Amino acid sequence: MSAFAKLEMAIVLKSLVLPVEQLTSLIINSRHWSTGFDLAQAKNLVNLTLDTSESFDANFSLCLPALRILDVSFRDIPTNPLQGLTIPLLEDLTLRWLTQDIHDLARDVIAFQNRSSAAISSLTLGLYAGVQLGNTTPGVFTENFISIFAAFPTVRTFRVLEEEGCRYPSNSLLRTMIYTKGRPVVFPKLTDLELYMVSYPPDLTSMISSRRWPEPDVLDVEDDNDGVLQLQNVNLLCSGR
Numbered sequence: 043m044s045a046f047a048k049l050e051m052a053i054v055l056k057s058l059v060l061p062v063e064q065l066t067s068l069i070i071n072s073r074h075w076s077t078g079f080d081l082a083q084a085k086n087l088v089n090l091t092l093d094t095s096e097s098f099d100a101n102f103s104l105c106l107p108a109l110r111i112l113d114v115s116f117r118d119i120p121t122n123p124l125q126g127l128t129i130p131l132l133e134d135l136t137l138r139w140l141t142q143d144i145h146d147l148a149r150d151v152i153a154f155q156n157r158s159s160a161a162i163s164s165l166t167l168g169l170y171a172g173v174q175l176g177n178t179t180p181g182v183f184t185e186n187f188i189s190i191f192a193a194f195p196t197v198r199t200f201r202v203l204e205e206e207g208c209r210y211p212s213n214s215l216l217r218t219m220i221y222t223k224g225r226p227v228v229f230p231k232l233t234d235l236e237l238y239m240v241s242y243p244p245d246l247t248s249m250i251s252s253r254r255w256p257e258p259d260v261l262d263v264e265d266d267n268d269g270v271l272q273l274q275n276v277n278l279l280c281s282g283r
Contacts, residue, residue: 115138135166206281
């Protein structure tokens, strides 16, 4: 970061009306972000968005005890912010996969959840055009997503935000969510699904059918369905073909 950028950031921070300790919501999307801003003082933060191309310090470590909502973007930088965060009361998590290697993404998200042990009820996954598959097969990407999803068994609401031009076949995500009795399934507590996709996912119907029980009045029959809850609401918006 240049001296001018640091000065610019310092001026902006000094102009904040509220002291950092009083902030409950914060959006950091500056490419000039620096951990010189003491985020550790923001103990009352409830809602935090992190979208920066500036790498965090490798020794960055921070617990945000009051945070409930986190929106974080994953870029191809040495250290992304999730690597140093611990958020035990987090309920709503948005992961925006932009350019980070899929193996690194899975490693960072799983390690974050191992530290936090958060009971996440809402998970959003953003798939963007900047993602490059390279020589890696889509199946390898899907395996990594399954590992990520397995870290959040309490999720009840799952959203997929697909940007046109993303090369990962998003329908593969729905295939992993098909429930077969007696076999492990991702998101066993899922009741609400929201899909914002470019085209209609072929496996959507099969996935929905597998998570709806014959008895329409029984929504939470856990003993007879391996602890898997019935899917109640599905919203689909296709923006393209």
